[in-house]
Structures are given as structure tokens and as C-alpha cells.
Amino acid sequence: MSLALSTLLFEWRRYMAAVMALALSGLLVLAMTGVFIGIGKGFTAQIERSAADVIIMQPGAKSLIGGPSGVPRRFIPLAYNHPAVVEVQPLDGAGGTFQSIKEVDPTRSQAERAKQGAPRQKFVQSSIIDTTPGSVTIPTDYSRELVDALRQPYTVAVDETALTTLGVKLGDKALYNGQTVTVVGVTRGYPNMMQPGVVMSRDTLRMVGQADTGPRVGPLMIKLRDPSQSKIVATQLNAMGNGQWKAWTRQELADANAGAMFEEGILVIIIGGCMVLGIIIGVAITWQTLRGAIMANIKEFASLRALGVGMGSLRRIVMELSFWVGVVGVAAAIGLTWLLSLFALSKAVIIALPLPLLIVVGGGLIAIAMLSGFLSMGILKKSQPADLLR
Amino acid sequence: MNTMTFGHTKVQGRHGEFAIEAKGLVKRFKSGKNYVEVLKGVDFDARHGDLTMVMGPSGSGKSTLIAALSGLLKPEAGRVDALDMDDMWSFSSGKIDKFRLDHCGFIFQGFNLFPSLSALQQVTTVLKFQGLTPDQAKKRATLALEEVGLGHRLHQRPAALSGGEKQRVAIARALAKDPQILFADEPTSALDGENGQIVIKLLRRAATEHGAAVICVTHDPRLEAWADRVIHIEDGVIIDDQRRTPNPDAVLASH
Numbered sequence: 001m002s003l004a005l006s007t008l009l010f011e012w013r014r015y016m017a018a019v020m021a022l023a024l025s026g027l028l029v030l031a032m033t034g035v036f037i038g039i040g041k042g043f044t045a046q047i048e049r050s051a052a053d054v055i056i057m058q059p060g061a062k063s064l065i066g067g068p069s070g071v072p073r074r075f076i077p078l079a080y081n082h083p084a085v086v087e088v089q090p091l092d093g094a095g096g097t098f099q100s101i102k103e104v105d106p107t108r109s110q111a112e113r114a115k116q117g118a119p120r121q122k123f124v125q126s127s128i129i130d131t132t133p134g135s136v137t138i139p140t141d142y143s144r145e146l147v148d149a150l151r152q153p154y155t156v157a158v159d160e161t162a163l164t165t166l167g168v169k170l171g172d173k174a175l176y177n178g179q180t181v182t183v184v185g186v187t188r189g190y191p192n193m194m195q196p197g198v199v200m201s202r203d204t205l206r207m208v209g210q211a212d213t214g215p216r217v218g219p220l221m222i223k224l225r226d227p228s229q230s231k232i233v234a235t236q237l238n239a240m241g242n243g244q245w246k247a248w249t250r251q252e253l254a255d256a257n258a259g260a261m262f263e264e265g266i267l268v269i270i271i272g273g274c275m276v277l278g279i280i281i282g283v284a285i286t287w288q289t290l291r292g293a294i295m296a297n298i299k300e301f302a303s304l305r306a307l308g309v310g311m312g313s314l315r316r317i318v319m320e321l322s323f324w325v326g327v328v329g330v331a332a333a334i335g336l337t338w339l340l341s342l343f344a345l346s347k348a349v350i351i352a353l354p355l356p357l358l359i360v361v362g363g364g365l366i367a368i369a370m371l372s373g374f375l376s377m378g379i380l381k382k383s384q385p386a387d388l389l390r
Numbered sequence: 391m392n393t394m395t396f397g398h399t400k401v402q403g404r405h406g407e408f409a410i411e412a413k414g415l416v417k418r419f420k421s422g423k424n425y426v427e428v429l430k431g432v433d434f435d436a437r438h439g440d441l442t443m444v445m446g447p448s449g450s451g452k453s454t455l456i457a458a459l460s461g462l463l464k465p466e467a468g469r470v471d472a473l474d475m476d477d478m479w480s481f482s483s484g485k486i487d488k489f490r491l492d493h494c495g496f497i498f499q500g501f502n503l504f505p506s507l508s509a510l511q512q513v514t515t516v517l518k519f520q521g522l523t524p525d526q527a528k529k530r531a532t533l534a535l536e537e538v539g540l541g542h543r544l545h546q547r548p549a550a551l552s553g554g555e556k557q558r559v560a561i562a563r564a565l566a567k568d569p570q571i572l573f574a575d576e577p578t579s580a581l582d583g584e585n586g587q588i589v590i591k592l593l594r595r596a597a598t599e600h601g602a603a604v605i606c607v608t609h610d611p612r613l614e615a616w617a618d619r620v621i622h623i624e625d626g627v628i629i630d631d632q633r634r635t636p637n638p639d640a641v642l643a644s645h
Contacts, residue, residue, distance in 0.1 A: 007504065010547075011505065304516065305487070306490070306494075307516050389575045
């Protein structure tokens with residue numbers, strides 16, 4: 001084990017401040033970015049977890065959220081022309097008011113009724129599934145029982161994190177756009193912190209009068225005979241479409257959705273601000289901690305200098321030390337953010353931590369640590385072996 | 391013989407040949423608005439196989455002398471020839487570092503051991519900088535630690551070692567390099583009599599058995615018994631230089 005690493009392990013308390021500074025800088029950026037990606041995921045979970053291998057949208061669409069995504073209805077039969085395609089369904093959905101129903105005793109006074117609380121009214125985003133078993137629009141983690149339940153007319157499912165917001169529980173009746181619906185299912189893992197959502201069947205959506213019946217439909221969700229071929233088929237579908245549409249694999253679309261959030265100027269400013277703050281805090285604290293830690297061992301470094309170990313080698317020790325501080329900092333940052341994300345999830349907030357984000361932030365933290373190491377190298381000049389001679 | 395000769399000093403010198411030679415060393419320190427001359431034109435030499443003791447009261451300039459001899463502190467005037475390096479102070483600091491790495495050992499009053507490293511690692515760290523492979527370094531370090539009687543303490547960190555043991559680790563760290571010149575600055579003053587005796591005997595052995603030129607700065611007169619040569623320095627001037635026959639079996643009375 002190298003001198004740098006064993007020093008870090010043995011004197012870990014001395015380096016704790018630097019590690020925590022890095023961890024908190026990392027947490028700041030990871031959590032902020034993760035929350036924004038998570039907000040996007042809240043809107044797109046339904047399609048990203050569906051069985052659709054390929055999605056067809058307008059040629060100009062940049063993601064599911066931004067840009068024109070719907071297509072003409074006549075594209076549905078066109079997509080079936082590809083021999084690998086087994087099912088094509090348009091994505092559909094709408095928005096509406098959702099109101100819980102409270103049984104009120106009419107003999108009570110106004111004041112007593114007020115105490116009970118008014119029924120809640122919320123705007124919800126409704127998304128649909130086809131209830132044919134194995135349909136492309138059904139998220140892969142839906143149980144058969146849930147699909148069976150949703151097959152009944154005027155039924156909805158609500159995510160567990162939206163139950164309180166909407167003021168309902170399993171089996172309750174509620175008003176959706178003024179029509180009575182029954183909550184027959186509770187989903188898990190579809191939190192949306194911006195707007196609660198409900199899931200219903202395409203038939204229910206039609207019965208409440210909100211289904212697409214005109215010449216235009218939403219993005220086409222396409223199931224393939226062999227999902228592993230999705231990349232090739234998407235390319236071939238693009239060739240067949242001749243520029244009228246753009247076919248995405250599910251993964252491509254998910255990546256684009258995650259990126260789409262960052263085209264919002266305000267988000268870039270918020271995250272950029274967090275990054276600048278993180279870098280300043282990280283560098284300042286890590287730098288001073290490393291300086292102090294090197295200073296604590298300055299006599300030992302000086303004795304190495306006396307034995308002929310050059311300044312360059314001592315600088316390398318400092319750089320190696322700061323690299324390891326960075327590595328521990330990254331681990332701590334990811335650990336803390338993961339814990340925070342678990343807590344957030346219980347409050348319906350998704351903090352998404354995709355690998356590329358972890359790599360970028362992790363690399364950044366190690367760079368901060370190395371920069372701090374670089375800055376604190378000046379202190380090595382104090383390692384004058386002549387001072388050891390008295 | 392495969393000796394390289396420049397001037398008087400030699401790398402692979404036999405006992406009695408010059409290892410280091412200095413002429414007219416002058417060193418001043420600034421003190422307020424005035425300069426204090428710590429070395430006033432000192433001439434000095436030390437030979438292979440000799441334990442040369444430099445003695446004098448504090449402030450006499452003895453530590454400054456070995457700093458100038460070893461390339462740690464540049465004198466204002468004078469020249470130092472050490473082994474194959476003619477006029478050491480005309481070389482770059484990198485060259486002087488390399489010279490120390492290849493040829494010099496250092497022992498300080500404070501032991502200056504890294505608290506995180508075991509005794510074995512203290513020694514191997516330096517050896518690795520000399521370019522030894524980890525295996526070679528480990529072998530050499532183990533031998534050096536066994537020589538100073540710490541074969542059973544290889545994996546102890548400084549916190550688990552006594553003062554005497556720490557100084558022996560520092561000596562092993564210096565000796566493992568097999569230095570031709572060994573500088574020691576007050577090596578026994580932080581130790582009790584018993585441990586001081588072990589340390590001075592090890593220095594004696596480095597001179598006799600390894601042929602190193604051992605230059606030991608001390609103000610402890612009882613160490614004189616082990617020396618081949620005792621130089622007294624006072625106010626930056628050498629006032630006395632005598633050769634004597636060392637008594638390797640002398641006993642350092644306990645404090």
C-alpha cells in the first residue's frame with residue numbers, strides 16, 4: 001500500500017472534512033440534477049416502462065415532452081407493413097379534474113361540516129392502457145389483476161404516492177371530470193411530484209369523452225416479434241417512413257426525455273449555480289484540509305527530503321493523496337444521494353441517478369480534489385530538512 | 391580498483407580515505423537588521439570508516455555545519471566536496487537531492503516517522519524511491535530492521551514503539567540505503583541511557599562494518615568514548631580536533 005493511501009486510511013479523521021465537503025458538493029449537484037431528471041421521468045414512466053420496443057413520432061420531435069409528438073392516424077396501418085411489427089397502438093391521455101367524494105351528514109351544522117374538510121379537487125393527468133392481455137401500452141410491471149380491474153368501465157388506478165393528494169383510497173368513488181369513477185387499483189413506483197396522475201383503460205377514456213377519435217393520434221407504440229431487433233427495425237421503419245415520421249427505440253426516447261429537461265433555461269441556471277457553489281465549497285474546504293493534513297506531517301516529509309527524496313516525488317504523494325480523497329468523496333456523495341433518493345421516493349419525489357450523471361459528477365469531484373491537492377502543494381515548500389537540525 | 395576519484399574524496403573509499411571535505415564554509419543568518427555569522431570559514435573533513443563527532447554548545451553552529459555539508463543549506467561561501475561530487479553547491483538542487491538519495495543517510499533528534507506506516511513500510515518507502523522493486527525493498531528493509539534488533543517489530547506503527555525503538559527504525563531507514571555518509575543530529579538526546587547506548591553502538595557499527603563516514607552532532611560528552619575523532623566547534627569556529635581510539639565496549643551511564 002502506498003504512503004498516500006495508508007496515510008489517508010490511518011488518519012481518516014484528519015481528512016474527514018475534505019471528504020464531507022466533496023460529498024456535500026456532490027450531493028448538491030446530484031440531488032438537484034436527479035430531481036429534475038426525476039420530474040421528467042414522472043411524466044414518461046408510463047411509456048418508458050411499457051412493452052413498446054419502438055415508438056413513432058413526428059419527425060421534428062426531440063423527446064416525448066417537447067415538440068410535436070402526435071402523428072396522423074393513417075400511420076398505424078403503415079407501421080404494420082413492417083413484417084417484424086406485431087402490435088401498434090397510439091399513446092393517448094388527457095387531463096381532467098379529479099375530486100374525492102365525502103359522505104356528508106346533512107343534519108350537521110355548517111361549522112361541523114367545515115371541520116370535516118371539504119372534498120379535494122385536483123387537476124390530474126390521465127394516461128391509458130389497452131386492457132387486452134399483453135398489449136403494448138401496458139407497463140411491464142403491471143399485474144394481471146390490475147389490468148383485469150381496469151378493464152371494467154369507469155375505473156381508475158392511482159399511484160400510492162398520489163392517494164393522499166387526491167384524498168382517496170382503494171375502492172373509493174371519485175369524480176373525474178364530473179363523472180363517477182372507482183379507484184380499483186393502486187400502483188407503486190409511478191410518483192409524479194408536479195401533478196398527480198391516474199391510469200384508466202382506453203375504453204374508459206372514450207366513455208368520459210376524452211379519447212382521440214379524430215384523424216390525429218398520439219405517438220405510436222410498437223411491439224416487435226423480437227425485441228432485440230429494435231435498433232434495426234427502427235432504422236428500417238425510418239427508411240419506410242421516408243421522412244414522414246421518426247422511429248425511436250425505447251432507450252433512445254428515454255435518453256432524449258432525460259435530456260429534454262435540460263433545455264429549460266431556468267434548470268440549467270439552477271444546476272449551473274449549484275455546480276459553481278459545489279466547486280467553490282469543495283475546493284475551498286478540501287484545499288484547506290489537505291494543507292492542514294500535509295502540514296501535520298511536514299517533519300516526516302522533511303525527513304524524506306533529507307534522505308534525498310525529491311520535491312517532485314513529494315508532490316506526487318500529495319496528488320495521489322488528493323486523488324484518494326476524491327475517490328472516497330465520490331463514494332460518500334453517491335451513498336448520501338442514494339439515501340436521500342430513498343427518502344424522497346417515500347414523498348413521491350424521484351431522484352434519478354443515471355450512470356452517466358454519476359460518472360460526470362464523480363469525475364468532477366475527483367478533479368476538484370486533485371485541484372485542491374495542486375493548490376495545497378505550495379505548503380510542501382515548508383518541508384525544509386534544515387529545520388529538522390537543531 | 392573501481393574507484394572514481396575527483397579531488398580527494400571517493401565513493402568507494404577504504405577506511406581512512408576522505409569521504410567529505412569542506413573548505414572555508416561561511417553561513418550567515420539574518421537576525422533583525424543584522425547578520426549573525428554562524429559559520430566563520432570552517433574547514434572540515436571526514437573519512438570513511440570514522441565515527442566523527444562534532445561537539446559544541448547550542449548555537450555553536452554544529453547543526454548548520456552538517457546542513458551545509460549535506461546539501462540542505464547553502465553556505466554563503468566555501469566549497470564542499472563529497473564522494474564523487476566536486477563542489478557540491480555548484481550543482482542544481484535536483485542533483486544534490488539525487489546525491490543524498492544515493493549516498494546519504496540521516497538521523498534526527500526527533501524520529502520523524504510517518505504515523506501511518508509500520509516499521510517495515512517506513513524503511514521500504516525510502517528504498518522504493520531509490521528504484522528498488524517492492525520485493526527487493528522488503529528484503530533490504532527486513533535485514534536493516536533485524537540489524538537494529540527490531541526483527542520482531544516489523545509491523546508495528548510508531549505509536550506502538552518506544553522512543554528507542556523509533557530511533558532504531560529511523561536508523562534502519564538510514565542504513566538500509568547502505569549510505570557512504572551518515573549524518574546524525576543529536577541522535578541520543580531524546581533517549582534514556584540504555585537506548586542511547588544501543589543507538590551509538592549502531593552508529594559505531596555503521597562506521598566500522600559498513601565503512602560509512604558517520605558524522606554525529608551532539609553535545610553529550612559521554613558519546614566521545616565511541617568516536618574516532620572529536621571536533622569541538624564554538625561560535626562558528628573549530629577550536630579543537632583530535633583523533634582518539636574508540637572504545638566500542640564503553641558504557642553510557644543511565645541518566
